[in-house]
Every structure is written in C-alpha cells, then in structure tokens.
Amino acid sequence: MMNRREFLASSAAGLLGAETTASKPNIIFLLADDLGYGDLSCYGQKRFSTPNLDRVAAEGTRFTQAYAGSTVCAPSRCCLMTGLHSGHATVRGNKKPEVGLRPEETTVASLLQKAGYE
Incomplete structure (x- = not known):
C-alpha cells in the first residue's frame, strides 16, 4: 500500500512529467x-x-x-499538506502558533507550483 508521502511524490512526478502544452487538470482541494x-x-x-x-x-x-493525521486540526492539516506522519511533523498541537512548518518542508502546494500551477 502506498503511503501519503509516496502518493504526493508520485502525483507530483506525474504532473511534472506532463506535457507543458497540454492544459493541466483542475484540482479542487476540499x-x-x-x-x-x-x-x-x-x-x-x-x-x-x-x-x-x-x-x-x-x-x-x-x-x-x-484517517485523520491527528486528533486536533492543526497537526492533522500539517500531515495532510506534507504527507508526514504526525510523529515526524513539526506541528504538534493547536496551542503553539509559533511552531509551524519549516521553510524546507515539501508541501503539496510546493509540488503543484513546481508542476506549473499558480
């Protein structure tokens, strides 16, 4: 079974390999x-x-x-956006806003941006 990080990487690889003249599919993230x-x-x-x-x-x-990456929303969203397990994610709770994603974190947004999405 493919984990979330592998899914994000393979999805981005597919998007990066897509022909640039072809229109990109719309992505709706709910x-x-x-x-x-x-x-x-x-x-x-x-x-x-x-x-x-x-x-x-x-x-x-x-x-x-x-499944939810965590029992509370901020860490769960961090897991969703990075593909990291909650044990490896930097966001651990909702009460410490100063602890966020590290600048070097790979997110689904950064992968889509590399694939030409704005």
Whole structure:
C-alpha cells in the first residue's frame, strides 16, 4: 500500500512529467472540519442533501478509506499538506502558533507550483 508521502511524490512526478502544452487538470482541494464519511448524500446520507458535493464526487475521484493525521486540526492539516506522519511533523498541537512548518518542508502546494500551477 502506498503511503501519503509516496502518493504526493508520485502525483507530483506525474504532473511534472506532463506535457507543458497540454492544459493541466483542475484540482479542487476540499478540507472541512468534522465532515465524516457518512455526512454526504453521495455516500448514502439520507437526512441531508449535498447535491453540489455529490456532483463533484460523481465527476471526480471518491475516496472510501481515510484517517485523520491527528486528533486536533492543526497537526492533522500539517500531515495532510506534507504527507508526514504526525510523529515526524513539526506541528504538534493547536496551542503553539509559533511552531509551524519549516521553510524546507515539501508541501503539496510546493509540488503543484513546481508542476506549473499558480
């Protein structure tokens, strides 16, 4: 099974290897706090209707297995953006804003920028 860091690296490699004259695919990165697998109607939710997200899911990629990188949001977002396990990430909690990503950290944003995204 491929880990997140390998996934980010291989995705970026694919983007970097893409022909520069071809148009790049649009990337929509949705991040919602406290949104669970069963909260969208495209995954079977009957109580709430989420037609716009259902349409995005129908036209794109749907993920069915995921986990949070941490129990609180800042470290979890750090894990998501860097592909690092929470044990290796610099952001460890929500209460110390002075401890953030190191400038040399590779993020999905930096990989996309190298691939020509603005």
